[in-house]
Amino acid sequence: MHAPAVNPQFLGDEANVGVSSPRFALISAPMARTVSWGGGTEAGPVAILEASPALEIFDDELLQETVRAGIVTRPPLPLEDYDLEGACDQIKKAVARELADGLFPVLLGGEHTVSGPAVAAMRDKYPDLHVVQVDAHLDLRDRYDDTPLSHACVMRRVNDLGVPFSQVGIRSFSAEEWQLVRENNWRPFTMPRIHEQSDWLEQLLGEIRGPVYLTIDVDGLDPAIMPATGTPEPDGLSWRQLTAMIRALAGHEQGLVGMDLVELAPRPGLEHATFTAAKLIYRTLGYVYSRRMRPV
Numbered sequence: 290m291h292a293p294a295v296n297p298q299f300l301g302d303e304a305n306v307g308v309s310s311p312r313f314a315l316i317s318a319p320m321a322r323t324v325s326w327g328g329g330t331e332a333g334p335v336a337i338l339e340a341s342p343a344l345e346i347f348d349d350e351l352l353q354e355t356v357r358a359g360i361v362t363r364p365p366l367p368l369e370d371y372d373l374e375g376a377c378d379q380i381k382k383a384v385a386r387e388l389a390d391g392l393f394p395v396l397l398g399g400e401h402t403v404s405g406p407a408v409a410a411m412r413d414k415y416p417d418l419h420v421v422q423v424d425a426h427l428d429l430r431d432r433y434d435d436t437p438l439s440h441a442c443v444m445r446r447v448n449d450l451g452v453p454f455s456q457v458g459i460r461s462f463s464a465e466e467w468q469l470v471r472e473n474n475w476r477p478f479t480m481p482r483i484h485e486q487s488d489w490l491e492q493l494l495g496e497i498r499g500p501v502y503l504t505i506d507v508d509g510l511d512p513a514i515m516p517a518t519g520t521p522e523p524d525g526l527s528w529r530q531l532t533a534m535i536r537a538l539a540g541h542e543q544g545l546v547g548m549d550l551v552e553l554a555p556r557p558g559l560e561h562a563t564f565t566a567a568k569l570i571y572r573t574l575g576y577v578y579s580r581r582m583r584p585v
C-alpha cells in the first residue's frame with residue numbers, strides 16, 4: 290500500500306495563504322506496530338487532517354489567524370516500507386529536515402513510539418532540550434512485548450538519551466515503573482498531585498531550563514472529551530487544564546520548539562475527539578506564534 294495520490298492538508302485550502310517561509314510543518318507518521326489494546330492509531334494523522342478544515346482559522350482565544358504564520362503539511366512518511374528500527378530512523382530524519390530548514394515540526398502519530406526518534410532529532414539541534422509529556426501513562430518500561438521500541442517504553446528511551454523530562458496527567462503505571470520513579474527521585478505530575486496542588490503549573494515551569502518539546506498522548510486528556518484512544522483512563526486533564534499548561538510553556542523562557550500528538554484512534558461516532566485533537570494542535574501553534582501572552 291502506498292500513499293493516496295491526494296494527501297489532505299491541515300486546514301484544507303485555507304492553509305494556502307501565500308507565506309514565502311512557513312513557520313510550521315506537519316509530518317504524518319501513521320505507525321501502529323506495538324499497540325497493546327484497541328488499535329487504529331495508524332488512522333490518526335489522516336483523520337486529524339481531514340477534520341481540520343472544519344476549524345475556524347480565527348482562534349477564539351488568541352483572536353488571531355494563526356494560519357498566517359504558514360502551516361505546511363508534508364506527505365505521510367512511507368513507514369510501511371521499513372522495519373521498526375528503519376521506520377524510527379525515517380521519522381528522525383524527517384524531523385531533522387524540518388529543523389534544518391528552520392520550521393517548527395509537528396509530528397502526528399501513530400503510536401507513541403514515534404516520539405523517541407523525534408526527540409533524538411530535536412536534541413541534536415537543542416542540546417538543552419526538555420521534554421514535557423502529556424499522558425495517562427509513565428511509558429517508562431525498559432521493554433514491552435519483547436521490544437524496547439514499544440509505545441510503552443518511549444519515555445525510557447528519552448531517558449536513555451539523557452534528555453530531562455516532565456510527565457503530566459499520569460494515572461496508570463506498573464510497580465516497576467513506580468520503583469524507577471522513586472529510585473530517581475522523579476516527581477511526575479500525577480492527576481492526584483494536579484488536583485491537590487493548585488500551584489502545579491508553577492512547579493512544572495520551575496523544572497524547565499531549556500527549550501521544550503511537547504509530546505501529547507491524547508489519553509492524557511479525560512476520556513469524556515477524548516474517548517478515541519486505545520486505553521482511555523478515567524480522571525484525565527480537562528481541555529482548560531491542558532491548554533493553560535501549553536500556553537504557559539509557550540510563554541516560558543525559550544518556549545516550545547517542537548511537538549507531537551499521538552495515540553488518537555479515530556472511531557465512527559466519536560468525531561468530536563478527532564476535532565478536539567485538531568483544535569488542540571491549532572491552538573498550540575497559536576501559542577507558539579503569539580508569544581505575547583504572559584506565562585501562567
Ligand SMILES: [Mn+2]
Nearest residue numbers: 425426506508
Ligand atoms: Mn498513554
